[in-house]
Amino acid sequence: MSFNWINPENFSINTLLLMDKWIIMYFLGLGKTTVGHYANEEYRHHLGIVLKYNHAIQWYFSEKCPEVKKRVDNLVKNTQNNLLQDDIRKSEMYILDAKDSFVVYVYPEIMEELDYIKHWKAETLISMADFHNKIVLDIGSGTGRLAFSVINMVKELYAIDPVDRLREYLKYKRDKLGIKNMRILDGTIEEIPFPENIFDIVMSGHVMGDDYDKEMEEMTRVAKNGGYIITCVGEDNSKREENKDMIRLGFEYTYYKSKLGGDIYNYKKKIIK
Numbered sequence: 001m002s003f004n005w006i007n008p009e010n011f012s013i014n015t016l017l018l019m020d021k022w023i024i025m026y027f028l029g030l031g032k033t034t035v036g037h038y039a040n041e042e043y044r045h046h047l048g049i050v051l052k053y054n055h056a057i058q059w060y061f062s063e064k065c066p067e068v069k070k071r072v073d074n075l076v077k078n079t080q081n082n083l084l085q086d087d088i089r090k091s092e093m094y095i096l097d098a099k100d101s102f103v104v105y106v107y108p109e110i111m112e113e114l115d116y117i118k119h120w121k122a123e124t125l126i127s128m129a130d131f132h133n134k135i136v137l138d139i140g141s142g143t144g145r146l147a148f149s150v151i152n153m154v155k156e157l158y159a160i161d162p163v164d165r166l167r168e169y170l171k172y173k174r175d176k177l178g179i180k181n182m183r184i185l186d187g188t189i190e191e192i193p194f195p196e197n198i199f200d201i202v203m204s205g206h207v208m209g210d211d212y213d214k215e216m217e218e219m220t221r222v223a224k225n226g227g228y229i230i231t232c233v234g235e236d237n238s239k240r241e242e243n244k245d246m247i248r249l250g251f252e253y254t255y256y257k258s259k260l261g262g263d264i265y266n267y268k269k270k271i272i273k
């Protein structure tokens with residue numbers, strides 16, 4: 001599914017050369033949780049064309065991520081020769097559109113302009129907990145929507161994200177703003193790069209959900225006794241109900257109607273060890 005986040009006509013297929021190994025796994029149906037687009041024959045057809053006619057991408061995917069080499073070779077082998085440039089470009093645009101969420105990860109300035117970030121107000125997060133003088137972790141920080149909104153209150157903030165280009169962007173923004181109490185590291189919600197009992201607040205937005213129990217266990221591990229785990233999403237137009245998994249895990253929620261029409265549920269849980 002495409003999120004309609006980009007106009008693929010404006011993007012070079014070389015965008016794929018900026019992507020991290022774990023994203024390449026998703027392109028070839030070997031992502032952490034889902035086969036995704038790869039189950040679709042039409043998607044595999046277009047990906048085969050992209051790989052066959054873009055040797056650098058074919059080479060990069062196989063070298064950066066040996067796990068996908070066999071699939072890359074098979075797709076290329078089953079793709080016809082002598083296609084016209086117009087048909088190749090159509091396939092490139094199909095793939096860029098299908099994977100638009102990953103395209104915006106490597107163009108953070110474009111990601112920052114998406115509705116869910118642009119129309120969101122920092123007060124939503126600030127009203128959820130007392131951030132003053134706290135040690136805070138932002139998981140899957142992205143462009144730092146949550147992190148930058150509380151940075152002036154917290155004692156220290158640690159932002160983790162598995163996308164190379166997003167971490168570079170976060171560092172650029174932090175340094176441009178002269179912020180001294182923010183550290184930016186590689187890491188995932190499944191493997192948080194910190195020891196036990198460090199954080200007063202562990203927060204995230206649009207990151208939980210692949211494996212709630214495992215994610216909760218890992219976030220609880222790094223939270224202090226008496227600390228909070230928070231998820232705070234951006235503005236959108238999605239119709240939603242309360243998340244049963246979050247309620248099962250003991251989260252409380254607040255609700256409001258997004259100005260973009262969506263139902264926004266944010267969740268918070270106090271950690272008692």
Ligand SMILES: C[S@@+](CC[C@H](N)C(=O)[O-])C[C@H]1O[C@@H](n2cnc3c(N)ncnc32)[C@H](O)[C@@H]1O
Nearest residue numbers: 139140141142145161162163188189205206207
């Ligand atoms: C939709 S963006 C949301 C960014 C930011 N949290 C926000 O709400 O504005 C999802 C973010 O999660 C990151 N991400 C993807 N998989 C992740 C994982 N397994 N653990 C932590 N972060 C992840 C992505 O790199 C991306 O920055």
